[in-house]
Amino acid sequence: MKLGTRIQLSITGLIVFLLLTANTAIYLLFESRSISSEQDRLIGIAETVIKKLNSREDQTTEQVLQAYLISNGLIRIVLEDGTPVDQVSTDKDFFFIQTAFKDDQFEQVITFRDARFAVISVPVIGDDGAVINLQIVENIDRLYETIDDLKWVLIVTSIVLAFVLFLVSWFLGKWISRPIQELTYTMKTIEENESYERIDVKKETKDELTILASTFNRMIDRLEASYLKQEQFVSDASHELKTPLTVIFSYIKLLRRWGTTRPDVMEEALSAIESESSRMRYLTEQLLQLAVSEELIENERGKMNISPLVEQTVKRLRVMYENDIQYTIQRPVIMADVHEQSFVQLLIILLDNARKYSDDVIHVSLNQDHEVIQLQVKDYGIGIPKEAQPYIFDRFYRVDKVRGRKTGGSGLGLSIAKRIAEQHGGMIKMSSMEKEGSVFTVLLPKSEA
Ligand SMILES: Nc1ncnc2c1ncn2[C@@H]1O[C@H](COP(=O)(O)OP(=O)(O)OP(=O)(O)O)[C@@H](O)[C@H]1O
Ligand SMILES: [Mg+2]
Structure with a gap:
């Protein structure tokens, strides 16, 4: 009814x-x-x-x-x-x-x-x-x-009153349910058109229906944002995966034609297929990282001392890197509320970039003032051009595709780092000069010991 x-x-x-x-x-x-x-x-x-x-x-x-x-x-x-x-x-x-x-x-x-x-x-x-x-x-x-x-007077007035009431309550019912009908209509339109329309919210009233409409609008905002994000993500991901697949496919065709007679072609094809497929594996791993749900990180967060965490990570990477890594850790105990693996990953992403885009020493520092914890990674490498700086935290963005290819990145590292920082209630900043180097700074809220 x-x-x-x-x-x-x-x-x-x-x-x-x-x-x-x-x-x-x-x-x-x-x-x-x-x-x-x-x-x-x-x-x-x-x-x-x-x-x-x-x-x-x-x-x-x-x-x-x-x-x-x-x-x-x-x-x-x-x-x-x-x-x-x-x-x-x-x-x-x-x-x-x-x-x-x-x-x-x-x-x-x-x-x-x-x-x-x-x-x-x-x-x-x-x-x-x-x-x-x-x-x-x-x-x-x-x-x-x-x-x-008297009986008839009462009966007639009752009937007349009941009839009048029937009409009045019909209008009343219509009047009360009209906003709900409008709401339902808009929702139906959105559903049918698969569009993201908003409901007109009248500012002066503050009743339940207005609250419902505003809630609905906010929900639509979020849906649209997440839809756009997803769309962008899918198109970026498929675009990125298409390139190595095309390369692999062409080399397989080459192999079919010349593979048996020309060992040099076979060698070239196999190594190209190998490097492209390893690139694809790296890419899919990174993509999966991005998809890790926020709740997971939220649930597994805990207060811990991050000073030894930074120190251990730096020492571990030193062995593998050609660059020298220096570090200064302000205090032996700096407490933060972090998801351990994500925090270490964040540091690795920054160090990995410093390694890839510089040949000189890398400086890592961990400081804590009264309110925030500051983790900084500084290099003296090629730097990032001014016009590229606004985009480097976007997914798949790479400053120079050709140069990027040589270093074999997917352009996802910094977007993952940004996400991790934000999931910890913090942020990531960057300042860079071309040919002079870059500084990446992560700010995290500190936690009481
Ligand atoms: N320390 C740095 N020095 C110079 N350029 C940098 C530095 N860090 C990042 N960039 C530039 O920003 C781009 C994006 O970095 P990001 O870490 O997101 O991707 P990537 O390093 O190319 O690939 P991935 O990290 O996914 O393997 C890089 O391609 C590079 O051009
Ligand atoms: Mg990187």
Whole structure:
């Protein structure tokens, strides 16, 4: 069921129920009040009649009763066995109305030949000392007509009110559910068009729907960003993988043609295939690194002393590098909240670049001032041209493709380093001068010991 319809039906249902209850109560109260006040009036008459009967001089009982006869009814005196002795009436038919005898006063409403009558009975001591009943019976059809009028007024107003409410709640339902419908419509459009549309958020209202819409917009922002990133990544990756594959493919064709007869061609082809496939392996490893989820790093992070970590890494790489690596570590204990492997990888990426793009000594330093930890890798190599500097942290970006090829990189190192720094709540900076060298600085928040 639609939200609007649900609102409409529940409001109408509730109000109709309240109306019915209130109107039934009004009706019943009015009916019983009207009848009992009529009966009170009749009892008043009966008491006057009794007084008159006791103080009469030469009037007969019937004459007294006649004097107090009401406009549409009868007055009678009933003996203990139920037989009326004296009675006067405005209509002879009323004599056939049966009434009971009781020792106590009583009031009731009876039906006689489709007409309704109010009956009151007051016990009196008769002339002979026995208890008799003085009873007045009055036709109250007129009274019931008024009660019926009220009934119809209540029924008609209830129906009119229910109808009006039905319409009002229909508008209300529409009004409340319209923003939701708009929201749903936009979401559907986005789904169908596979586009990234945003919902118009009205600034002045701060209700739940606005919050929902803003949340949705933020979600779309993130989706779009991650989609664009992914798209970029896939196109970059396939582009990068295509080149070695094309090379391998051409050399295989060459092998098929000349392989058996020309050993020099076979040698060249095999070594080219070997180097291209090792490049591809390196590339895919790097790509997998980039795909490591942030949660993994987040969960496996821990407080540790990174001074020995830096020292060990530098010593390990020194053996493999042709360049000399110098290091200064400010304190033996520098605590940081890091994912060990990623942190070491970050340092290796920077050292690897310094090695590839310089022939001179490399300086590594680790410092800590009151708030941040600074890890710096400095080289005196070829440097990075000014115009290339904004892009070196982008995936697959390499300053000079030809020069890059010789050093065999994929252009992913610095983008991985940047990501690692950011995952640790830090950042990476660079300053470089062409032909003079480069400095890469990683800033990390420090952790209490
Ligand atoms: N220390 C440096 N000196 C000079 N140029 C650098 C230095 N570090 C990075 N670059 C330039 O920035 C580019 C991007 O570096 P990045 O580490 O991302 O990729 P790569 O070293 O080419 O390949 P990979 O690290 O993935 O093997 C490099 O191609 C190089 O041109
Ligand atoms: Mg690199």
